[in-house]
Amino acid sequence: MKLSGHHVLITGGTTGIGLGLAKAFIEAGSSVLVVDFDNDHITKAKADVPELQTYQADLSKAGDREKLAQWITDNDAELDVLINNAGIQRWINLNHLDKSWEFYHQELAINLEAQLHLIMLLLKQINQNGNGAIINVSSGLVINPGSWVPLYTASKFGVHGFTQALRWQMEDESTKVFEIFPPAVNTSLGGASEHTYGVSLDEFIPAVMQQIEADNYDITYGTSKEQYDADKATNRKQDEMVWHMFKDNPTFKNA
Numbered sequence: 001m002k003l004s005g006h007h008v009l010i011t012g013g014t015t016g017i018g019l020g021l022a023k024a025f026i027e028a029g030s031s032v033l034v035v036d037f038d039n040d041h042i043t044k045a046k047a048d049v050p051e052l053q054t055y056q057a058d059l060s061k062a063g064d065r066e067k068l069a070q071w072i073t074d075n076d077a078e079l080d081v082l083i084n085n086a087g088i089q090r091w092i093n094l095n096h097l098d099k100s101w102e103f104y105h106q107e108l109a110i111n112l113e114a115q116l117h118l119i120m121l122l123l124k125q126i127n128q129n130g131n132g133a134i135i136n137v138s139s140g141l142v143i144n145p146g147s148w149v150p151l152y153t154a155s156k157f158g159v160h161g162f163t164q165a166l167r168w169q170m171e172d173e174s175t176k177v178f179e180i181f182p183p184a185v186n187t188s189l190g191g192a193s194e195h196t197y198g199v200s201l202d203e204f205i206p207a208v209m210q211q212i213e214a215d216n217y218d219i220t221y222g223t224s225k226e227q228y229d230a231d232k233a234t235n236r237k238q239d240e241m242v243w244h245m246f247k248d249n250p251t252f253k254n255a
Contacts, residue, residue: 001215007129009122012035013033013034015187019045021085033054033072062113080131084115084159088107139152178218184198199222
């Protein structure tokens with residue numbers, strides 16, 4: 001897919017992977033609209049990248065998603081690329097459930113429901129504009145489940161399955177369907193300092209953009225490529241090793 005000349009919507013586009021992709025698409029010659037619920041993040045991103053268009057919404061709420069889609073219809077009819085990137089990640093010990101369903105549901109609403117709903121709201125427009133794309137961010141944890149983040153893992157499995165189904169259904173359309181399987185990336189996902197061990201955005205974003213341009217529909221990098229290419233037995237051993245590493249982690253034990 002060529003990277004220039006698109007009208008791109010990126011959810012969670014004011015920080016981390018989302019902002020990195022926004023900068024890269026702007027540099028390639030596309031216009032970018034980013035969505036976030038945090039006005040401080042929006043203000044900082046706009047100061048960093050003045051070319052950004054911004055929109056504030058809580059994507060865990062269906063009503064906000066519908067208002068966003070209507071705003072796009074009224075203000076950005078040329079939108080042809082949707083990047084579903086917004087997400088939250090919480091460590092949850094299923095033996096210590098002490099919060100309301102509303103708390104737990106928020107993670108599913110942002111990570112899974114928002115992606116599916118926005119695709120359903122915007123797919124007709126994207127198809128009509130032609131030669132666009134749906135780009136869904138799932139996770140390397142789709143390949144090796146994150147036992148310490150069970151709702152995050154469940155939501156990303158849902159994204160993965162929906163993306164595969166969508167790709168088949170777009171077989172006769174010009175809309176391309178990509179899935180990004182990030183490894184651990186040095187961002188604030190999961191809270192400050194949780195992913196400082198991950199690969200840098202300066203490494204990861206160019207690799208993603210190269211794979212989009214090359215029409216590599218399953219986008220991996222680093223450890224997620226190793227997981228993607230490994231056989232089931234190897235990944236099963238990895239699952240067990242990682243679980244026992246997290247099992248006794250004080251943060252997880254008290255989650």
